[in-house]
Amino acid sequence: MEIIDVQNEIIEEFSLFEDWMQRYEYMIELGKSIDLIDSSHKIDSNLIKGCQSKLWLHAELNENKLIFKADSEAIITKGIAAVLLRVFSNQTPKSILEANIEFIDKIGLKEHLSPTRANGLLSMIKQIKYYALAFNKN
Amino acid sequence: MAFNVNKIREDFPILKRKVNGYPLVYFDNAATSQKPKQVINSIVNYYENYNSNIHRGVHSISQEATDAYEGARKKIQKHFNVKNSNEIILTSGTTHSINLVANGFTELLNNDDEILISELEHHSNIVPCQMMAEKNGVKIKVIPLTSNGELNYDSFLDLLSKKTKLVFVNHVSNALGTINPIKSIISKAHDYGAAVLIDGAQASSHIKTDLQELDVDFYTTSAHKLCGPTGIGMLFGKKEWLNKIPPYQGGGEMISEVTFEKTTYAELPHKFEAGTPNIVGAIGFGVALDYLNHIGFDDIESYESELLSYATTKLKEIPELKIYGEAKNKTSVISFNVGELHSYDIGTILDKFGIAVRTGQHCAQPVMDYFGISGTVRASFSFYNTKEEIDYFCKSLERAIAMLS
Numbered sequence: 001m002e003i004i005d006v007q008n009e010i011i012e013e014f015s016l017f018e019d020w021m022q023r024y025e026y027m028i029e030l031g032k033s034i035d036l037i038d039s040s041h042k043i044d045s046n047l048i049k050g051c052q053s054k055l056w057l058h059a060e061l062n063e064n065k066l067i068f069k070a071d072s073e074a075i076i077t078k079g080i081a082a083v084l085l086r087v088f089s090n091q092t093p094k095s096i097l098e099a100n101i102e103f104i105d106k107i108g109l110k111e112h113l114s115p116t117r118a119n120g121l122l123s124m125i126k127q128i129k130y131y132a133l134a135f136n137k138n
Numbered sequence: 139m140a141f142n143v144n145k146i147r148e149d150f151p152i153l154k155r156k157v158n159g160y161p162l163v164y165f166d167n168a169a170t171s172q173k174p175k176q177v178i179n180s181i182v183n184y185y186e187n188y189n190s191n192i193h194r195g196v197h198s199i200s201q202e203a204t205d206a207y208e209g210a211r212k213k214i215q216k217h218f219n220v221k222n223s224n225e226i227i228l229t230s231g232t233t234h235s236i237n238l239v240a241n242g243f244t245e246l247l248n249n250d251d252e253i254l255i256s257e258l259e260h261h262s263n264i265v266p267c268q269m270m271a272e273k274n275g276v277k278i279k280v281i282p283l284t285s286n287g288e289l290n291y292d293s294f295l296d297l298l299s300k301k302t303k304l305v306f307v308n309h310v311s312n313a314l315g316t317i318n319p320i321k322s323i324i325s326k327a328h329d330y331g332a333a334v335l336i337d338g339a340q341a342s343s344h345i346k347t348d349l350q351e352l353d354v355d356f357y358t359t360s361a362h363k364l365c366g367p368t369g370i371g372m373l374f375g376k377k378e379w380l381n382k383i384p385p386y387q388g389g390g391e392m393i394s395e396v397t398f399e400k401t402t403y404a405e406l407p408h409k410f411e412a413g414t415p416n417i418v419g420a421i422g423f424g425v426a427l428d429y430l431n432h433i434g435f436d437d438i439e440s441y442e443s444e445l446l447s448y449a450t451t452k453l454k455e456i457p458e459l460k461i462y463g464e465a466k467n468k469t470s471v472i473s474f475n476v477g478e479l480h481s482y483d484i485g486t487i488l489d490k491f492g493i494a495v496r497t498g499q500h501c502a503q504p505v506m507d508y509f510g511i512s513g514t515v516r517a518s519f520s521f522y523n524t525k526e527e528i529d530y531f532c533k534s535l536e537r538a539i540a541m542l543s
Contacts (some may be wrong), residue, residue, distance in 0.1 A: 020158065020490050021490070021541075024486075024487065024490065024541065025541060028483075028541055028542060052481075052482045052497065052498045052499075052513065053480050053482045053483075053512065053513075054512070073480050073512060074480035074482040074483045075479075075480070075483050075542055076482070076483050076486050076487075077482065077483075
């Protein structure tokens, strides 16, 4: 699926939530249920900086698609990471570089985009883009 | 004047606002305090009526501004019972004040000397010492914590020696609320000829301190912690010390070269006040002290103590909730975690309910390391918080825990 289609799918799903509580309950469910990363990848070099809770991001290229895995100590951060991975993982580096992140605002999580928020979301997106840049060169 | 929290709350415009549709419950007072309209009005009044630079200008409003600025210094002097107002340096806050002192001692100390700091310190107390040690090789020794969040006083006594030249300790811990036994620490340190700097940032909004009685060498605080504006604080220093240490910043009439000839510098306090100061900040600082003294610190202390005890009891009813730092003497701060839940998650959901708490390491990583945790949720109360707010907080916390479990 193209990134834009995944984003639209997510926007539609989130539009069904009536209030912040339902949105966050969903994020928490995502965060709790998805075991996203192998413990061997939970190393310091995979840590995203600027986070109040530890957030690890691991990237691997597989047949020209970038596969991302992530994990965090905080459930909500994990939930947000899960949403991001649904959008950006298993996509080509080129399409990741060209993608925008407006969908985050559309699903009511814009507050997590502020650079002052201590959840590393912005840093994680930046890191995803850096990986895409690096793998795109090859 | 009888203490009436509802009447007091009317003085604070921000307490009327809503967050995410819920009334704001502000429990992040250790980070910064809210401001009463008396302080806010004094700032507006300054800019509307007599804003002027204060270097003894010939014109009238310059004189008015100067009088107000120096008047604020006198208010601070009186509040802390300091003998000479020129021992009160107006700074941009506690961090600036501590850096000023650490910088001052850089050339006075060397690698034969030792300084003691505590495991409870805020980074603003630790980092300047480390920076100083990089320059002059002074040895830093750390007074350890005990499991109830107090300083290990016996260890402190063991660490003190003829080599000790400086002791840096906070009056109250920002992470845990522990009130340290600073009077005895100061007295013992003096027995060894060491100077003591007490970081009073977290104390001054809760406790009225008599600096002469304390006999402390340096004491710092920030106005924004005690209902005053940001960007202004004070450093008290005994005259003998302030005359000994070199200035921190050059500018204005200051020279750029640092020597130890007294006559080269401006007199106290101006030696340490280069450039145009935060004039309106100082005025607001003074008004904040007036406001608090009008309510009375006895009433403030006893009410906050009630809030602390009420909240502690209620929180302890929540399963798997652990409070860090249960010293016998505490200010109204509660740092806690719930089971394995990360403090960030709890803080995020509480915010959705309009509740402001702080989460994380609170700029006190050594404290977090001591307890082996990545951070805590910190609720810090002030004299304008209420028991009803605490009830709402506990209910919301239970809902947050249910969502996250």
